[in-house]
Amino acid sequence: MRIVADLTKCEGLGMCEAMAPDFFEVDEEGTVEVLDDAPGEEHRGDLTAAVDACPVLALSLQG
Template sequence: MKVIVDPDRCVGNGICEALAPELFEVAVSGQARLLVDEISSDQQQLAQQAVDSCPALALTIVP
């Protein structure tokens, strides 16, 4: 499982980072970025919660 951040939609509000700091960070540029290449099975629920909570709909889960 992977998460893709759409830089055109991301507004850098930091909800993903607040929910899953081991998976996401908001860079100085104001864009969220994923800190891991693959989401482990024990982190999938956390990643899903971050995706569902993104108000800009900038995060997408791909298999």
């Protein structure tokens, strides 16, 4: 599984960071930073919730 962030869509709202702080961080410029872009399958539930929480659809999971 791979986390993909579309930085052209990101508005830095921080929903992803609130849902999965081990994997996402919003930087000082208000853009998401993916902390681990290839997490283990055991994190799929938390990551799916974080991706689904993004109001601007800037995140996706591949694989």
